[in-house]
Amino acid sequence: MLYQLEGSQAVARAVALCRPDVVCAYPISPQTHIIEALGALVKSDQLDAEFINADSEFSALSVSIGASAVGARAYTATASQGLLFMMEAVYNAAGLGLPIVMTLANRAIGAPINIWNDHSDAMSVRDSGWVQLFAETNQEAVDLHFLAFALAEELSVPVMVCVDGFILTHSIERVDLPEPEVVDALLPPFLPRQSLDPNDPVSIGAMVGPEAFTEVRYLAQVRLHQALDVIPRLGERHRSLLGRHAAQLIDGYELDDADVVVIAMGSVLGTIKDVVDDMRAEGHRIGALSITCFRPFPAAAVREALSRATRLVVVEKAFSIGYGGILSTDISLALRGLSTPIHEVIAGLGGRPVWADSLRGVFSDALAGTLVETTFLDLDRSLVDAELARMAATRRSGPPAENVLRDLADVGRSA
Amino acid sequence: MAASFESDVVQIRLHGRGGQGTVTAAELLAVAAFEDGLYAQAFPSFGSERTGAPVEAYCRLGHREIRTREPVNRPHVLIIQDPTLLGVVKLFAGLRPEGYVLINTASPLDELGMGEDVALIARERVLTLPATDIALEYLKRPTPNSVLLGGFAAMTGLISLSGVEAAVHHRFRGAVAEANVAAVRVAYDHVHRHLSSEEYHRAVPT
Numbered sequence: 001m002l003y004q005l006e007g008s009q010a011v012a013r014a015v016a017l018c019r020p021d022v023v024c025a026y027p028i029s030p031q032t033h034i035i036e037a038l039g040a041l042v043k044s045d046q047l048d049a050e051f052i053n054a055d056s057e058f059s060a061l062s063v064s065i066g067a068s069a070v071g072a073r074a075y076t077a078t079a080s081q082g083l084l085f086m087m088e089a090v091y092n093a094a095g096l097g098l099p100i101v102m103t104l105a106n107r108a109i110g111a112p113i114n115i116w117n118d119h120s121d122a123m124s125v126r127d128s129g130w131v132q133l134f135a136e137t138n139q140e141a142v143d144l145h146f147l148a149f150a151l152a153e154e155l156s157v158p159v160m161v162c163v164d165g166f167i168l169t170h171s172i173e174r175v176d177l178p179e180p181e182v183v184d185a186l187l188p189p190f191l192p193r194q195s196l197d198p199n200d201p202v203s204i205g206a207m208v209g210p211e212a213f214t215e216v217r218y219l220a221q222v223r224l225h226q227a228l229d230v231i232p233r234l235g236e237r238h239r240s241l242l243g244r245h246a247a248q249l250i251d252g253y254e255l256d257d258a259d260v261v262v263i264a265m266g267s268v269l270g271t272i273k274d275v276v277d278d279m280r281a282e283g284h285r286i287g288a289l290s291i292t293c294f295r296p297f298p299a300a301a302v303r304e305a306l307s308r309a310t311r312l313v314v315v316e317k318a319f320s321i322g323y324g325g326i327l328s329t330d331i332s333l334a335l336r337g338l339s340t341p342i343h344e345v346i347a348g349l350g351g352r353p354v355w356a357d358s359l360r361g362v363f364s365d366a367l368a369g370t371l372v373e374t375t376f377l378d379l380d381r382s383l384v385d386a387e388l389a390r391m392a393a394t395r396r397s398g399p400p401a402e403n404v405l406r407d408l409a410d411v412g413r414s415a
Numbered sequence: 416m417a418a419s420f421e422s423d424v425v426q427i428r429l430h431g432r433g434g435q436g437t438v439t440a441a442e443l444l445a446v447a448a449f450e451d452g453l454y455a456q457a458f459p460s461f462g463s464e465r466t467g468a469p470v471e472a473y474c475r476l477g478h479r480e481i482r483t484r485e486p487v488n489r490p491h492v493l494i495i496q497d498p499t500l501l502g503v504v505k506l507f508a509g510l511r512p513e514g515y516v517l518i519n520t521a522s523p524l525d526e527l528g529m530g531e532d533v534a535l536i537a538r539e540r541v542l543t544l545p546a547t548d549i550a551l552e553y554l555k556r557p558t559p560n561s562v563l564l565g566g567f568a569a570m571t572g573l574i575s576l577s578g579v580e581a582a583v584h585h586r587f588r589g590a591v592a593e594a595n596v597a598a599v600r601v602a603y604d605h606v607h608r609h610l611s612s613e614e615y616h617r618a619v620p621t
Contacts, residue, residue: 001613004455120504164484166458170444171458171484173454173455174449271482271484274483353486355488
């Protein structure tokens, strides 16, 4: 049935349709509305689950680990610093192979403190062994949660659904929520591969020394790679049961004859597709590629999808400080041996709007062959230069964030 | 008057102050459009919300899926919930020449001190509505948000009065919903009456 809903409400209802046994979380912006809505569903008996308001994010995921280890379908959600506070448990959930599903309402990481959207939080755990799926719209956020539980439980791996904080979580748009029996058909009852059961005792969480650590890690890699086969199969099933486009590993847009292909993850693809349409109408051969599954990285599918392109522009909402684009690095590894130029465009950091006009400028430069290797989209160079000059002029130049804000206020006053 | 715009997606920017329900107004607008069968997207400017601080929210309406995620920087319609923002915030920034403005005020346009801003916009495209007065009378609270949507429906014809009423019923229950619907109807009639008045038709070049 169609609804006009806030993204957080839609995600909460999708999670409820998946019938979790345990929901355990600690509120943090921009995830809060999801947890509030799930709490309300439990309280009003619309969701038969144990709702546990934990005393911290570390507890929230630790409780989820315990719940999953006894065979309960466990769900949590967080963002930003909350994810960092969970970090030890994030690695444990993956290392133990527990099929927990987490919504990550993507938000920047401080310092400087910032509550707004980018992908730094998701990138900080990309090596932890969780599957990471990125939603482009709230409809996709809904559908990816059905897929996430099915995938997690089939492979016995934790899955993180990344939903752009505020941009998706706080947007009100049209969402189609299936009937409960459809989701039940998509998601069979949870049959744990391992569980703590007094009638059939096992221990979970052995200490493994050098004699077998490599092998256990290798098995984790094998298991996560299996997602590359399972996701397309589940996607096919979702497509037939939901009657709409369902998540795939990657999703091409106007790729067939595209010379320049723009690659990105999450909600920014919407703006990118509009720009692609506008530029196509003017005769430019440009297309886009959405990476829905970021971990495991679908390298073979990416390589095939990009085989015809002559130039690539990777728009990403995070970067590795000290090197550069993270997705760009993964794309270049997937294209090993090919000479296709790859340009990285760092955009939307800490909630800065990604304007269609700014993207268009970058894409036009790419088509003309004049785009530089690395672009920080809409960077205010004068603010940066002023602080660099201050640092060069005096030893005690002070805290950079405060200095930049003061300069910005001065500009505002003189305008 | 049915607004007609070149683009197939109409972009609306709402300006208010924290506590006036600006974000709720954008949400109600999107739900009203959805009830009318349109695609709609609404979202706030994600600042730190404080009572009384300037707030912006955005809404897009169209006949196809709305994909873009950028804030509305070239609005077709401005809804100004608080006239004390005039001169404080660049309210008219990016407003399209064919755009419309709906201002919540009981004062005549000339007394608002809009100065150069209003000179940029054809006079017949700026309408006032005493939405706070209507809200105080019907809701007993100075929240002009749903009231303004009644005015918006009459001004633009982009959404129907019944769509706004349905959105109100989604959001509110019982007596509060009924009071809001009554206030919305008063606002709708107020703008409708103004648009069919001789005074208005004299101002509109033919």
